Amino acid sequence: MKLCMIGTGYVGLVSGTCFADIGNQVICVDKDKNKIDKLNAGISPIYEPGLDELIKKNFTAKRLLFTTNIKMAINSSEIIFICVGTPTKKKSIKVDLSYVYKCAREILKYSKRKKIIVTKSTVPIGTGDEIEKILKKKKKFLNIISNPEFLREGEAIRDFRYPDRIVVGSNEKKAFNIMRKLYTPLTNKGAKFFTTTRRGAELIKYASNAFLATKITFINELANLCEKSGVNVEDISLGMGSDSRIGGRFLRAGPAYGGSCFPKDTKGLVSAAEKYKINLSVVKSVIKSNQERVSLLTQRIHKILGSNIRNKKISFLGVTFKPNTDDMRDSTSLKMIPYLCKKGAKVRYYDPSGEKNEFRKIKNCNYRNNIKSNCNDADLLVLLTEWDEFKSIDFKKIVKNNKFKVYDLRNLYSAEEMKKNKIKYYSVGRPNTN
Numbered sequence: 001m002k003l004c005m006i007g008t009g010y011v012g013l014v015s016g017t018c019f020a021d022i023g024n025q026v027i028c029v030d031k032d033k034n035k036i037d038k039l040n041a042g043i044s045p046i047y048e049p050g051l052d053e054l055i056k057k058n059f060t061a062k063r064l065l066f067t068t069n070i071k072m073a074i075n076s077s078e079i080i081f082i083c084v085g086t087p088t089k090k091k092s093i094k095v096d097l098s099y100v101y102k103c104a105r106e107i108l109k110y111s112k113r114k115k116i117i118v119t120k121s122t123v124p125i126g127t128g129d130e131i132e133k134i135l136k137k138k139k140k141f142l143n144i145i146s147n148p149e150f151l152r153e154g155e156a157i158r159d160f161r162y163p164d165r166i167v168v169g170s171n172e173k174k175a176f177n178i179m180r181k182l183y184t185p186l187t188n189k190g191a192k193f194f195t196t197t198r199r200g201a202e203l204i205k206y207a208s209n210a211f212l213a214t215k216i217t218f219i220n221e222l223a224n225l226c227e228k229s230g231v232n233v234e235d236i237s238l239g240m241g242s243d244s245r246i247g248g249r250f251l252r253a254g255p256a257y258g259g260s261c262f263p264k265d266t267k268g269l270v271s272a273a274e275k276y277k278i279n280l281s282v283v284k285s286v287i288k289s290n291q292e293r294v295s296l297l298t299q300r301i302h303k304i305l306g307s308n309i310r311n312k313k314i315s316f317l318g319v320t321f322k323p324n325t326d327d328m329r330d331s332t333s334l335k336m337i338p339y340l341c342k343k344g345a346k347v348r349y350y351d352p353s354g355e356k357n358e359f360r361k362i363k364n365c366n367y368r369n370n371i372k373s374n375c376n377d378a379d380l381l382v383l384l385t386e387w388d389e390f391k392s393i394d395f396k397k398i399v400k401n402n403k404f405k406v407y408d409l410r411n412l413y414s415a416e417e418m419k420k421n422k423i424k425y426y427s428v429g430r431p432n433t434n
């Protein structure tokens with residue numbers, strides 16, 4: 001099939017490349033010329049394991065094309081996927097749909113023939129109806145489908161190839177057959193193909209993300225209780241998660257949830273519900289609790305280092321919101337690091353995905369390009385993101401400061417091991433062993 005992905009970001013690039021890999025002809029279009037130039041030069045603009053090789057393979061096979069020419073991209077395709085960002089509006093919890101509606105207007109302008117439009121972007125209930133209104137202005141017959149994306153950054157290729165389910169929402173039965181055909185290589189391997197109304201599909205995506213955010217927040221709050229009551233939160237996660245009705249995933253205590261989806265989608269869901277005068281009080285308190293978690297973590301740093309942290313050397317290991325991605329959107333580090341710097345701490349960080357623009361202009365914040373130089377003279381090491389290369393660091397070998405302490409926000413290390421090495425160690429929701 002001939003496909004076009006409007007928006008070549010994490011979702012558009014990964015799903016476009018994977019669609020090409022299962023035999024489709026795919027044009028990835030983006031308004032960002034720099035991104036497209038990089039892709040045409042064989043450089044992936046994002047860090048995603050396995051993606052570079054897959055892009056190269058399909059680009060060379062001429063199944064994958066990158067362009068800024070939206071007119072050509074739209075005209076050459078049968079199915080057009082909208083994969084642009086849907087961020088939160090500034091100073092509001094509402095979803096900014098301007099990028100999505102701009103795509104709809106461009107499709108209206110450039111489509112010469114009947115097209116199938118699919119929203120992969122996460123959009124609130126009724127967005128498909130609005131797109132339909134825009135497109136019907138010229139009375140062109142266009143099929144508008146919702147096919148939300150569930151891939152996770154860092155595991156995006158695997159998630160695309162082996163999804164738990166493919167959700168397709170449409171108000172026209174014919175649309176399901178087209179989408180079923182497109183996804184046949186995945187459903188043949190066992191992926192569930194779930195059909196519903198367009199509004200149903202739009203809501204499934206928000207509901208899924210809000211539920212996962214709730215699970216994380218629930219266990220994070222229980223971790224606070226565990227810290228005070230001498231219980232190990234990992235026992236609670238395991239004990240609860242072994243119940244098949246609950247399930248163990250997303251039950252690991254840690255920092256506040258972040259990333260490009262959960263923070264914006266929880267807010268987006270609350271705001272969409274408000275439109276219908278429905279109060280989603282559970283999701284609202286999840287958002288509040290998650291926001292409060294950041295200050296709770298910084299308070300803990302004050303407890304570990306003392307109230308005056310001026311000139312204390314604090315080293316971060318990992319600053320992205322999770323491992324195997326370079327995505328910084330809504331990472332806890334974006335709040336913690338500026339706060340600590342403002343208090344006079346000397347913050348350094350190392351992240352396997354490289355230096356971050358977000359911290360370049362912050363006074364007292366420096367990038368170190370390896371674990372050793374980042375840690376050796378630190379007063380406190382904050383493990384924020386559990387990249388594989390952080391799992392087996394021999395701190396005893398690399399640390400010169402005998403007052404070195406570790407605050408492990410992912411419970412990556414063994415408290416016993418730290419004690420053996422005479423390193424003061426703090427983690428999340430586990431009994432204090434110092």
Ligand SMILES: NC(=O)c1ccc[n+]([C@@H]2O[C@H](COP(=O)([O-])OP(=O)(O)OC[C@H]3O[C@@H](n4cnc5c(N)ncnc54)[C@H](O)[C@@H]3O)[C@@H](O)[C@H]2O)c1
Pocket residue numbers: 006007008009010011012029030031032035070083084085086099102103120121122123149150151152153260261
């Ligand atoms: N990132 C994820 O893990 C993930 C997972 C599932 C769903 N989603 C959803 O998918 C959508 C896209 O997310 P993302 O992370 O890929 O965003 P992104 O910011 O990485 O990519 C969006 C791209 O769209 C481009 N763009 C915007 N307007 C355009 C236009 N008119 N024409 C051409 N290109 C345009 C931007 O330049 C950008 O490259 C969002 O709704 C998000 O919620 C994201």
